[in-house]
Amino acid sequence: MTAEKKPRRSAKWFDNPEDPGMTALYLERYLNYGITRAELQSGKPIIGIAQTGSDLSPCNRVHLELAKRVREGIRDAGGICFEFPVHPIQETGRRPTAALDRNLAYLGLVEILHGYPLDGVVLTTGCDKTTPALLMAAATVDLPAIVLSAGPMLDGWHDGKLAGSGTIIWEQRLKLATGEIDYTEFMDAAAASAPSVGYCNTMGTASTMNSLAEALGMSLPGNASIPAPYRERGQMAYATGVRIVAMVDEDLRPSKILTRAAIENAIMVNSAIGGSTNAQPHITAIARHVGVEIAPMDWQTVGYDVPLIVDMQPAGRYLSEAFHRAGGVPVVMKELLANDRLNGEALTVTGRSAAENIAFAAAPDGDVIRPYAAPLKERAGFIVLKGNLFDAAIMKTSVISEAFFSRYLDRPGERWVLEGRAVVFEGSEDYHHRIEDPALGIDEDTILVIRNAGPVGWPGSAEVVNMQPPAALIKRGITALPCIGDGRQSGTSGSASILNASPEAAVGGGLGLLVTGDRIRIDLNTGTADALVSAEEWAARKAAFQPNYPASQTPWQEIHRATVGQLAEGGCMELAVKYRAVGDVLARNNH
Numbered sequence: 350m351t352a353e354k355k356p357r358r359s360a361k362w363f364d365n366p367e368d369p370g371m372t373a374l375y376l377e378r379y380l381n382y383g384i385t386r387a388e389l390q391s392g393k394p395i396i397g398i399a400q401t402g403s404d405l406s407p408c409n410r411v412h413l414e415l416a417k418r419v420r421e422g423i424r425d426a427g428g429i430c431f432e433f434p435v436h437p438i439q440e441t442g443r444r445p446t447a448a449l450d451r452n453l454a455y456l457g458l459v460e461i462l463h464g465y466p467l468d469g470v471v472l473t474t475g476c477d478k479t480t481p482a483l484l485m486a487a488a489t490v491d492l493p494a495i496v497l498s499a500g501p502m503l504d505g506w507h508d509g510k511l512a513g514s515g516t517i518i519w520e521q522r523l524k525l526a527t528g529e530i531d532y533t534e535f536m537d538a539a540a541a542s543a544p545s546v547g548y549c550n551t552m553g554t555a556s557t558m559n560s561l562a563e564a565l566g567m568s569l570p571g572n573a574s575i576p577a578p579y580r581e582r583g584q585m586a587y588a589t590g591v592r593i594v595a596m597v598d599e600d601l602r603p604s605k606i607l608t609r610a611a612i613e614n615a616i617m618v619n620s621a622i623g624g625s626t627n628a629q630p631h632i633t634a635i636a637r638h639v640g641v642e643i644a645p646m647d648w649q650t651v652g653y654d655v656p657l658i659v660d661m662q663p664a665g666r667y668l669s670e671a672f673h674r675a676g677g678v679p680v681v682m683k684e685l686l687a688n689d690r691l692n693g694e695a696l697t698v699t700g701r702s703a704a705e706n707i708a709f710a711a712a713p714d715g716d717v718i719r720p721y722a723a724p725l726k727e728r729a730g731f732i733v734l735k736g737n738l739f740d741a742a743i744m745k746t747s748v749i750s751e752a753f754f755s756r757y758l759d760r761p762g763e764r765w766v767l768e769g770r771a772v773v774f775e776g777s778e779d780y781h782h783r784i785e786d787p788a789l790g791i792d793e794d795t796i797l798v799i800r801n802a803g804p805v806g807w808p809g810s811a812e813v814v815n816m817q818p819p820a821a822l823i824k825r826g827i828t829a830l831p832c833i834g835d836g837r838q839s840g841t842s843g844s845a846s847i848l849n850a851s852p853e854a855a856v857g858g859g860l861g862l863l864v865t866g867d868r869i870r871i872d873l874n875t876g877t878a879d880a881l882v883s884a885e886e887w888a889a890r891k892a893a894f895q896p897n898y899p900a901s902q903t904p905w906q907e908i909h910r911a912t913v914g915q916l917a918e919g920g921c922m923e924l925a926v927k928y929r930a931v932g933d934v935l936a937r938n939n940h
């Protein structure tokens with residue numbers, strides 16, 4: 350006698366002999382485009398494709414095409430495919446910030462996976478927040494799930510040099526400010542950085558989060574780096590479709606993969622690739638939704654000592670095609686594993702461990718991917734700071750440029766100390782309006798501060814902390830000043846800002862108490878960040894504090910503000926974090 354097979358989750362909708370009335374109701378409309386009752390009652394798993402591509406989401410638009418190969422993989426492996434749309438998220442086109450959409454898409458996908466007859470799901474990831482939104486939902490629902498990345502764009506070229514997404518805009522903006530280039534030249538350079546379908550070709554937040562999805566064990570090995578137009582991308586789509594069907598039969602769920610070991614792997618890989626500061630809230634959010642608690646300081650404890658071994662913009666020189674040719678994430682992970690900086694036992698979507706998956710990987714080429722023993726930078730992770738200005742903020746050390754920080758880091762007796770006079774902006778409109786005002790007295794001694802840019806204040810938290818100095822300073826060769834803020838910055842920015850400050854000014858954090866002219870002292874040796882203001886004065890300002898941020902413009906902005914936590918805790922909808930494995934909790938019938 351063979352053991353009776355557990356009925357599929359989808360059969361509770363489509364094939365419940367005890368309740369023919371409801372079965373008929375659930376079935377009939379799905380037949381109307383030609384699929385048969387026999388197929389839907391065959392016992393084959395029903396696999397969702399969570400489709401993030403659309404005209405509004407060009408970074409993920411190639412998924413409309415890739416989904417055809419995913420479907421073929423699902424069919425060939427014995428599954429049935431239901432493709433459905435996810436709320437669009439586009440990083441650069443969305444006002445006031447795509448960060449508002451991460452939790453919205455998360456919420457929408459949780460409802461879809463909970464309420465419809467699906468046994469497993471392919472998560473189509475790409476643009477920055479699509480990857481965490483989908484992984485957060487998979488973590489909450491805990492049905493078998495696998496990531497398929499859209500893949501990065503081809504390398505961009507401008508004036509005979511590599512033109513990387515985002516990074517070229519930060520660079521050319523400096524030239525525009527000094528009149529070295531004009532408007533048309535600026536726009537041409539920006540367009541040159543986007544030569545094909547796919548997501549940002551720098552190690553910005555998109556490539557970071559897709560690399561980390563692979564490091565987490567949530568995609569097939571090698572998935573993250575394949576450029577969107579390459580034939581291997583379609584082949585990866587097919588293999589992903591094949592694999593999800595087996596995952597359903599193996600009941601291989603996110604909760605088995607997204608363990609503490611996997612989360613630590615993501616943090617270590619993030620340092621090695623020079624990954625985005627946005628990885629901090631996103632990975633923290635994924636961890637919390639699956640029930641793994643990670644503290645803000647874990648980013649430093651687990652990740653700071655890991656060296657930068659990938660030479661990709663903005664921390665280095667190359668773009669995604671070079672990274673892919675050098676072997677991508679498996680090569681990085683294998684090098685980390687060989688140096689005891691990876692939890693090799695972590696289970697992955699292949700049903701095998703991380704170590705088994707990467708056994709095939711090549712050695713570093715020594716150029717695009719460096720050996721662990723000869724890195725681009727020794728300790729390349731985030732430093733976590735705290736003090737009277739905030740309880741937690743991070744600084745990405747892989748982009749610290751010696752030229753810039755030598756002004757601060759190498760002062761005799763004061764190594765790794767930044768001290769200066771604060772000039773405070775209330776948001777990016779205020780910054781753009783006043784940055785050129787000579788009355789602000791901005792000079793080499795200035796620290797630029799921006800507030801009301803966090804999850805509540807903006808709302809959503811905006812990428813505005815990397816602030817450019819006034820043109821007069823740039824003309825004198827000072828192209829960067831230290832920046833501090835309760836917002837975020839683009840993963841494509843090479844600015845060593847102190848950001849993601851939590852709690853933010855809008856909810857009473859210390860940045861809200863600062864006034865222009867205060868002196869700030871950041872000591873990277875001790876991890877402290879303080880306004881040099883007396884305790885009495887600070888307490889008086891706190892007592893008089895009034896939040897100062899713009900009104901909500903849409904219903905979701907108001908709901909977001911009422912439910913969101915701080916960036917150091919992932920910027921999650923706090924009430925959502927307690928829900929676990931909601932895919933196992935059958936919703937009541939609808940009639």
Ligand code: FES
Pocket residue numbers: 408439440441475476477514547548549553555
């Ligand atoms: Fe979408 Fe960078 S803007 S990936």
Ligand code: MG
Pocket residue numbers: 440477554812838839840
């Ligand atoms: Mg971004």
